Amino acid sequence: MANEIIPIVCGEETITEGSDGVGQSLDPATGKTIAEFARGGEREVDLAVKAARTAFDEGPWRKMRPFERGRILMKIGEVIMSRREEIARKEVADSGKPLRDAYWEVDCAARFFEFYGGHVDKMHGSSIPLGPDWSDWTVKEPIGVSLHIIPWNYPFQLIARGVAPALAAGCAVIIKPATDTPVTAWEFVKACQEAGLPSGLVNLVNGRGSVAGDLLARHRGVDQITFTGSVPTGERVMVAAASHAIPCAMELGGKSPQILFADADMDKVLPVIAGGFLTHCGQVCNAGTRLLVERSVHDEVVARLHRHISEITIGPGIEDPGMGPLINAGHRDEVERYYELAGKEGELLLGAETPSDARYAEGAFVRPALVVGAGNESRIAREEIFGPALTVIPFDGPEDAVRIANDSPFGLVAGVHTTNINAALSLGERLRAGQIWINSFAVGLDVEFPFGGYKLSGFGREKGLEALASYQQLKNICIHHPMPAA
Secondary structure (H helix, E strand, C coil): CCCCEECEEECCEEECCECCEEEEEECCCCCCEEEEEECCCHHHHHHHHHHHHHHHHHCCHHHCCHHHHHHHHHHHHHHHHHCHHHHHHHHHHHHCCCHHHHHHHHHHHHHHHHHHHCCHHHCCCCECCCCCCEEEEEEEEECCEEEEECCCCCHHHHHHHHHHHHHHHCCEEEEECCCCCCHHHHHHHHHHHHCCCCCCCEEECCCCHHHHHHHHHHCCCCCEEEEECCHHHHHHHHHHHHCCCCCEEEECCCCCEEEECCCCCHHHHHHHHHHHHHHHHHCCCCCCCEEEEEHHHHHHHHHHHHHHHHCCCECCHHHCCCECCCCCHHHHHHHHHHHHHHHHHCEEEECCCCCCCHHHCCCCCCCCEEEECCCCCCHHHHCCCCCCEEEEEEECCHHHHHHHHHCCCEECEEEEECCCHHHHHHHHHHCCCCEEEECCCCCCCCCCCCECCEECCEECCECCHHHHHHHEEEEEEEEECCCCCC
C-alpha cells in the first residue's frame, strides 16, 4: 500500500495530481508513510461539484423507481462485506485502531446500506384534510448535492453513515475525508462503482480542510453539509455554509457522563464503563469520559478500574491489542499535555505500558489514565480530550448526579448503571443528552436509532430513519377542485 496514490474522483474522472500537491498518510503505530493522496484545490472542487450537480440534475438516479435505487444500495452493502478483510486491514494501517474495531466499522458501514436500501420505497408523504373540494398532500424530495466532511477516527463507517441516507433520499454526494485517513474513502468509492451506482453520485475530494474543505463548504453548487468533528472546525464550516444559506447536520463531540450507582452489578458494569472510554484509544465522540460514582463505592470503583487499565495490552492495531495508538504524534503530544494538567487539577493514575519494541518507537502511543480528585468544574472534566482518560467524580444521590451530568457544555450521550429501574428511567428523562444508555454503553451495530446531541454537541440527527430528514425537502401540493356547475 505504500506506493498507492489515493486519487480525487469527479464523476468518471480520476485525478492523481491535485492542484494543491500531494499528501502522505502515516501509520499511527510506526509513523511510516503507507499511502500518498492527491490534494484538491479550486480546480478539483469545481470539477467534483459539477459532476455531482450533473448527476443530480440530469442523471438517472431520481428517474429510477425507488425499489431499483434500493437494490443498488443493498448491493453496495454486499460489495463492502465481500471485501471486509481487505478494507478492515487498510483501516487499521490508516487509523491505528485494533483489528476487531476495524471489522466492526466495515460491518456497520454495510448495515447502513442494508437499512436505508430497504427503506427507499417506503418514504411516504401524507395527506392533509382541508374539507370538501380540496386535496392537499406532502412530497419528500431530495435536497440536492450533499457535502460530507469526514473525521479521522471512524472514516469508513462515518462515510457510510451519511452517504447511505443521502443516496436513499435521492441526493448526489461529495466526500471530503480527513487528511490523516484518506485510504478507505477510496475503497468506499470503488465499492459504489462495483455495485453499479451511476457515475457522479459519489465524488471524492481529498485535501486540506483549510483549502478543499473550505472551498467545498462555500461552493454555491452545494446544497447541504454533513459534518462530524470538533466544535471550532464545525463553527468554521457553519460560517462557510451561511455564506450561501444552506442547512447543516453537525455532530461536534462530547464529554459524556456515565453515572454509576452503588447497587449496580459491578462485575458486569465496570468492563462496560472501561470500554466506554478506552475504545479506539478514547478517540470516540461519544466516549464516556466522565464517570460519576456514588460516593460510598468511589474508592472501590477507582481501585478496580485502575487494576483493569493496568492489565491492558497496548500495541499496533493489526495485533488486535487491548488498545492501539492515537492518530498521530501531534495528537499524542496534546493528550499528554492534558495528562500534565490532570496531575495539577487532581491525581493522575496511569495504567498499562506503551510498546517497548523498537519498531514502534515512533508510534503515537499513550497510557490509559484515570483522573481522581478533580471536580466537575476542572478543565480535565469539561474539555474533550479525545484520548483514553477517565475523570472520576463522586456524587451524593440522584439529584446530585443529574446536576453534575448536565453541568457540561456538551450533551451527546449519557450512561446510567443501576439495578433500580425507577432511578434509571427518572434519570433518563432528566439528562440533557441526545442518547441515553441504561446498563449498557454504545452497544452493537447501532444503525437503527437516531444519534445526535444537545448544546455544543451539535444539531440534526444521523442514523435511524430520522437521518433522512437532513437530505430531504418537504413539498406541499394543494389543489382546489370544486364540482363543475351543471
